[in-house]
Amino acid sequence: MPIYSESFAAAFGLLASSDRDLMEILALSINVSLASLVLSCVIGLPIGAFLAMRHFPMRDFLVGVFNAMMGLPPVVVGLLVYLHLSRSGPFGWLGLLYTPQAMVIAQMILITPIIIALSCQVLEDLHEDYKDFFNSLVVPKRTALLAYIIDARYSLMTVILAGFGRAISEVGAVIIVGGNIDHLTRVMTTAIALETSKGELALALALGFILLAISLAVNFLVQWLKASARRRAYV
Amino acid sequence: MKFAILFAAGAACLATAAIADNAILVQSTTSTKNAGLYDYILPMVKADTGITVNVVAVGTGAAIKNAMNCDGDVLLVHSRKREDQFVAAGYAKQRYDVMYNDFVVIGPAGDPAGIAGGTDVTAAMVKIANSKSKFASRGDDSGTHSKEKSLWAMAQIDQAASSGDWYRETGSGMGATLNAAVGMGAYALSDRASWGAHANKADFKIMVEGDQRLFNPYGVMLVDSQKCPNVRSKEGQIFIDWLISAKGQAAIASFTFDGKQLFFPNAR
Amino acid sequence: MSNQTAMAQRGLMPITVQNITLTLNERMLIDDLSCIIKSDGMSVIMGPNGAGKSLFMRCLHGLAKPDMGQILYADIPLDPVIRQQQSLVFQTPTILRRTVLANLLFVARQRGIDDPKISMDYLAQLQLDHLAQHPARLLSGGEKQRLALARALIINPAILFLDEATSNLDPASIETIETNLQSVSKQGMKIILVTHDIGQAKRLADDVLFLHHGKLAEHSPAKSFFQKPKSAAAKAYLAGKLVL
Numbered sequence: 078m079p080i081y082s083e084s085f086a087a088a089f090g091l092l093a094s095s096d097r098d099l100m101e102i103l104a105l106s107i108n109v110s111l112a113s114l115v116l117s118c119v120i121g122l123p124i125g126a127f128l129a130m131r132h133f134p135m136r137d138f139l140v141g142v143f144n145a146m147m148g149l150p151p152v153v154v155g156l157l158v159y160l161h162l163s164r165s166g167p168f169g170w171l172g173l174l175y176t177p178q179a180m181v182i183a184q185m186i187l188i189t190p191i192i193i194a195l196s197c198q199v200l201e202d203l204h205e206d207y208k209d210f211f212n213s214l215v216v217p218k219r220t221a222l223l224a225y226i227i228d229a230r231y232s233l234m235t236v237i238l239a240g241f242g243r244a245i246s247e248v249g250a251v252i253i254v255g256g257n258i259d260h261l262t263r264v265m266t267t268a269i270a271l272e273t274s275k276g277e278l279a280l281a282l283a284l285g286f287i288l289l290a291i292s293l294a295v296n297f298l299v300q301w302l303k304a305s306a307r308r309r310a311y312v
Numbered sequence: 313m314k315f316a317i318l319f320a321a322g323a324a325c326l327a328t329a330a331i332a333d334n335a336i337l338v339q340s341t342t343s344t345k346n347a348g349l350y351d352y353i354l355p356m357v358k359a360d361t362g363i364t365v366n367v368v369a370v371g372t373g374a375a376i377k378n379a380m381n382c383d384g385d386v387l388l389v390h391s392r393k394r395e396d397q398f399v400a401a402g403y404a405k406q407r408y409d410v411m412y413n414d415f416v417v418i419g420p421a422g423d424p425a426g427i428a429g430g431t432d433v434t435a436a437m438v439k440i441a442n443s444k445s446k447f448a449s450r451g452d453d454s455g456t457h458s459k460e461k462s463l464w465a466m467a468q469i470d471q472a473a474s475s476g477d478w479y480r481e482t483g484s485g486m487g488a489t490l491n492a493a494v495g496m497g498a499y500a501l502s503d504r505a506s507w508g509a510h511a512n513k514a515d516f517k518i519m520v521e522g523d524q525r526l527f528n529p530y531g532v533m534l535v536d537s538q539k540c541p542n543v544r545s546k547e548g549q550i551f552i553d554w555l556i557s558a559k560g561q562a563a564i565a566s567f568t569f570d571g572k573q574l575f576f577p578n579a580r
Numbered sequence: 581m582s583n584q585t586a587m588a589q590r591g592l593m594p595i596t597v598q599n600i601t602l603t604l605n606e607r608m609l610i611d612d613l614s615c616i617i618k619s620d621g622m623s624v625i626m627g628p629n630g631a632g633k634s635l636f637m638r639c640l641h642g643l644a645k646p647d648m649g650q651i652l653y654a655d656i657p658l659d660p661v662i663r664q665q666q667s668l669v670f671q672t673p674t675i676l677r678r679t680v681l682a683n684l685l686f687v688a689r690q691r692g693i694d695d696p697k698i699s700m701d702y703l704a705q706l707q708l709d710h711l712a713q714h715p716a717r718l719l720s721g722g723e724k725q726r727l728a729l730a731r732a733l734i735i736n737p738a739i740l741f742l743d744e745a746t747s748n749l750d751p752a753s754i755e756t757i758e759t760n761l762q763s764v765s766k767q768g769m770k771i772i773l774v775t776h777d778i779g780q781a782k783r784l785a786d787d788v789l790f791l792h793h794g795k796l797a798e799h800s801p802a803k804s805f806f807q808k809p810k811s812a813a814a815k816a817y818l819a820g821k822l823v824l
Contacts, residue, residue, distance in 0.1 A: 163378075163381045163382075163383050164381055164382035164383050164540065164542055165381040165382055165383075166381075169382070169542075172542075174383055175337060175366065175368060175383075206674060207674055207676075209643060209670065209674065210670070210673075210674035212643055213641060213643060213663075213666075213667070213668045213670075214664075214687065214690055215660050215663050215664050216690060220690070224676070224686070227678075228676055228677040228678070229677075256366075256368035257368075257369075258366045258367060258368060259350075259351070259366075259367070261366055271346075273487070273488070273491065274342070274346060274484075274485055274486075274487030274488045274491070275346050275487050275509065275510065275511060276487060276490060276491060276494075276510040276511035276512030276513070277511045277512075278511070278512055309715040309718065310677070310715050310716075310717035310718045311677045311678075311715060311717070
């Protein structure tokens, strides 16, 4: 199909010329995705570790809830965040609607359950391995939590990568809360949606290829890191 | 400790939005945005007034609701009846004419309903309904959708009864609906500007145009600060004044796509 | 190593076990066991498989809780403070996914020993210093267990438990470990080990606790135990028979 060659050519052209609009959109995509990913990890990793370590009556129920939340439809989350951030909503006074910050918030809500559910799974296995040793040493819970996260760092990379994948491909929520405003809240995915709606299919596909390339690059980097970690028996 | 610092940094990112002080938010329609009108005139607005205009483009129905929720400073849409209701309900002090264009019926070159070259839109719609030729509707409470529904009513056809059959409601913006129409070989009602600027036309052409009932006027309103205290009335009014000024009107008129003018200024 | 061990030890010994019982899934795994373990010498816990040796040690160290009875350290019931003056070397050590030195530092820092030089000294003592930056999980079985012993010793415990710590190890590693144990024992650290290696028991034990079916069949000085065991089960065990 001719559209493939057209799109590849367009993609190379855009990248080679460092097209200003493209660079702006790329930068915002990466900023928003990274910010939401970092915040989700800061919140989600300790919760995942806590759930992996402790067994209290509500624990299984909570793990089930977070597992279910991994499947939250982005557009529903976008709508809920929109309603809360709207001027007529409870947090309207913050003036966050139609800003990149709103997009970060929406993405955080989507990514944090992923981080919690998957890190809990990873750390549960580690807990089984380490718990007698830590018990014998009488290690305080907070130290143990940190030790789990550090020792599982390579397995957690896969978890974080899953979160990144969700963030960078997100469009449903961010287009509602961000408004896809030119030079303000337009990211790669919403730009692709816009170009598609303008019928500019080759350009939309070109942007899609660029986004894919970024995702692939990140994935390859992490795979390489994990391979070297495996060789050193750190996983 | 490290967690606390990271979290604070993240929270700082979330701190109250750093929107430019001289910026307003306009709730508008996909037809104007996709045509590229805003890309053309907004830099001029910025140069002349120093105001950054941020546009959120959704269907007219959504734009009006958003404005009623105080999530915008200015409303620019094309649904006269609902604009008048907006003013009557006190959400704006007045409505200004700003520009118009017209709607057209587009369709595949094969023209299964045989309506090509027509100037009577309701007659064409009767032919489409009778031949059960596919028709793609916005279905999203937009200005275009309202116009389309009123035309079916004038043609005395109950198109909703055939929803899912030959009448396909996409529930999407103009561009997405046009993509869907082209994709399934369906007729559609579109504003001339959106169709003109749409890149994915395949073999589709304009089938019906020129009917007086296809007149499509746009109106602009400043959201009233009594209903919505957060509205930037000063900058919003400056923007509106620019649009209806001789300079703004000339700018609208000078916007062309493929050599054709898409919007016609009509401010008084 | 300092005299801290001896001083701490005076505070924890003797260990008085009073009628402890542990039942799991309706099986009585430890059956009304009582004994007194004194501070001198190395105590070895022996018995056939399934006798409850490891479980008994876990009770002594607080990793398992008896359903009945109590364990007193110098008349004080076992609590976290007392547990922090103990170390246990497991049969299969838990090696952190870090370097050898990092493994040792982790434990050292738990007890406030921040100086890396002290850690390196302990590695040297167990002939692991050349592997300090090596990923610890890539070590051989013997090296891992020597690391586990280094970790156990660096916190200067008053009591060192070893739960079948040298089964599956090569003789060279066993020798290194036993030499270290004898050395720290002479300096006052109380050592209690579980083993099914009769040769090792003969080499190290000063007194022997022989368990059978969760009961303490016999608790005697090593010499008399090996020459003239009192219980029939011990007799059979030492003769190399299967003890049912």
